[in-house]
Amino acid sequence: MQDDQEDRGVHPAQAGGPPIYVQIYEQMRTAIEQGEFRIGERMPSEREIQRRFHVSRMTAQSAYRKLEDMGYVLRHATQGTFVAARPQWPSAVRKEARFTPSKSWRQLGGHFLEDLMESGAHAYRFDFEVGRPDMDLFPNASMQLLLEDLLTRKPSEVLMYSATAGLPALREAIARRLLPQRGMDRLGVEHVLVTTGAMQAIDLIAKLFLEPEDLVVVERPTFPGAIQRFRAQGARFAEVPVDDDGLDVERLEHILRDLHPRLVYLQPCAQNPTGATLSADRRQALLALARDYNVPIVEDDAGGFFAGGAGARSLQSEDQDGLVLHVGTFSKLIAPGLRVGYIVAPANIVRLLTSVKQMTDLHTGPIPQLLLEGWLMASDVGEHVAFARRVYAERLRAALAELEGGPLQPVLRPRSGMYIFCRIQSGLPAITLQQRSAEHGVVFAPGDEFSPGGELGDHLRLCVSGLSVASIRVGLQRLRQLLREITPEA
Numbered sequence: 001m002q003d004d005q006e007d008r009g010v011h012p013a014q015a016g017g018p019p020i021y022v023q024i025y026e027q028m029r030t031a032i033e034q035g036e037f038r039i040g041e042r043m044p045s046e047r048e049i050q051r052r053f054h055v056s057r058m059t060a061q062s063a064y065r066k067l068e069d070m071g072y073v074l075r076h077a078t079q080g081t082f083v084a085a086r087p088q089w090p091s092a093v094r095k096e097a098r099f100t101p102s103k104s105w106r107q108l109g110g111h112f113l114e115d116l117m118e119s120g121a122h123a124y125r126f127d128f129e130v131g132r133p134d135m136d137l138f139p140n141a142s143m144q145l146l147l148e149d150l151l152t153r154k155p156s157e158v159l160m161y162s163a164t165a166g167l168p169a170l171r172e173a174i175a176r177r178l179l180p181q182r183g184m185d186r187l188g189v190e191h192v193l194v195t196t197g198a199m200q201a202i203d204l205i206a207k208l209f210l211e212p213e214d215l216v217v218v219e220r221p222t223f224p225g226a227i228q229r230f231r232a233q234g235a236r237f238a239e240v241p242v243d244d245d246g247l248d249v250e251r252l253e254h255i256l257r258d259l260h261p262r263l264v265y266l267q268p269c270a271q272n273p274t275g276a277t278l279s280a281d282r283r284q285a286l287l288a289l290a291r292d293y294n295v296p297i298v299e300d301d302a303g304g305f306f307a308g309g310a311g312a313r314s315l316q317s318e319d320q321d322g323l324v325l326h327v328g329t330f331s332k333l334i335a336p337g338l339r340v341g342y343i344v345a346p347a348n349i350v351r352l353l354t355s356v357k358q359m360t361d362l363h364t365g366p367i368p369q370l371l372l373e374g375w376l377m378a379s380d381v382g383e384h385v386a387f388a389r390r391v392y393a394e395r396l397r398a399a400l401a402e403l404e405g406g407p408l409q410p411v412l413r414p415r416s417g418m419y420i421f422c423r424i425q426s427g428l429p430a431i432t433l434q435q436r437s438a439e440h441g442v443v444f445a446p447g448d449e450f451s452p453g454g455e456l457g458d459h460l461r462l463c464v465s466g467l468s469v470a471s472i473r474v475g476l477q478r479l480r481q482l483l484r485e486i487t488p489e490a
């Protein structure tokens with residue numbers, strides 16, 4: 001261990017962020033990426049890490065295991081740990097940073113979504129990784145006509161600055177044509193804020209409602225983008241497990257009573273990553289709890305269009321008290337690249353969120369907004385939704401059948417949605433599997449980031465909506481075969 005360690009990008013771990021071992025991992029990986037540890041160089045010993053960071057042996061080992069899983073280091077049984085030749089994870093390849101990022105940025109930890117987006121740009125043959133719709137369902141012909149029509153209009157109609165809350169015509173079309181698909185038919189333009197994807201919706205809600213140290217209730221597991229965004233606001237987390245009937249409402253009540261969280265974030269319908277949908281009983285119990293404890297509920301309905309049964313209506317459609325903020329998106333229904341989402345909320349909250357948005361991006365791009373408004377007004381939205389729901393449910397069934405008998409065990413048995421969350425029965429870290437399977441054209445989302453507390457490293461999320469049934473079968477066969485080769489007892 002060199003004495004100039006502090007100058008080589010390694011700083012004491014910070015409390016309140018991701019688990020300590022992840023913070024150590026992040027610092028070490030940044031130091032490697034910035035060339036402060038050179039390829040082939042020996043890394044500090046685990047004992048040295050223990051001493052420097054005041055952590056247990058297990059924490060030091062976990063940090064090094066993650067560095068190894070991600071391909072940054074090679075561990076040798078007797079000689080120590082060395083910087084590996086070339087890390088394989090996409091965001092690992094970074095330009096040298098000239099300026100030190102702020103402390104709060106360093107505290108964020110993780111580049112999960114960035115890596116996911118980058119991997120989305122690769123053409124893997126069996127891509128179960130990115131949560132994406134099947135682009136064959138994209139209404140190509142009508143969108144082309146709409147686009148041509150837009151290009152014939154005056155630039156001032158299409159390319160000028162526009163209202164922060166969204167084009168009135170799109171807000172109206174969302175209220176009248178789209179929200180009724182989710183059982184929400186009492187709403188007007190004043191209840192709809194157009195956002196740059198659901199991700200921005202979560203961002204605006206975090207900015208408006210959360211102070212550092214506020215407690216946010218999330219499902220376990222949940223959408224990593226929300227974890228990252230709430231964490232960036234300095235939030236702490238309480239996790240509530242999810243089963244086939246959705247969030248465990250009894251557990252939630254204990255947390256509401258004892259810990260007074262600032263807000264509850266959940267996906268009641270076709271949850272990402274488990275596909276769970278909140279049952280009718282639990283939904284009523286949840287709304288009663290929100291009322292009793294006067295706590296806002298953020299309903300992320302990104303995958304809600306594809307939910308059947310109790311999920312055919314959004315939670316917000318049954319909320320009489322204005323406590324549910326509904327987040328929606330066109331990303332899964334039409335195309336994620338359009339970057340259009342929305343928040344449905346009481347009019348006064350929409351006004352506040354609009355002020356926050358104005359500081360973020362002024363407004364969402366008018367061309368995607370006009371395209372979507374045209375599509376909503378001209379097409380049979382209900383038919384599109386029903387068709388996509390059927391197609392994805394069939395893909396889910398095919399994937400679940402293919403997974404029968406291990407060695408990947410679905411955690412729940414989703415009937416709708418786009419995802420299956422699985423446990424690797426042998427306990428192999430999903431990241432290790434990912435590095436091998438990518439060479440065979442099969443990728444998925446490793447599970448670790450789907451919980452703020454971590455410990456889901458031997459889980460993974462399969463997104464099945466973007467692949468045909470035939471590709472799902474072949475891709476999963478390859479994955480199971482590879483897993484059996486890596487861990488023969490599996």
Ligand SMILES: Cc1ncc(COP(=O)(O)O)c(C=O)c1O
Nearest residue numbers: 131197198199223272302329331
């Ligand atoms: C549950 C959930 N919320 C939000 C998002 C972000 O969606 P958007 O593309 O609209 O930003 C996603 C994307 O995968 C998601 O799964």
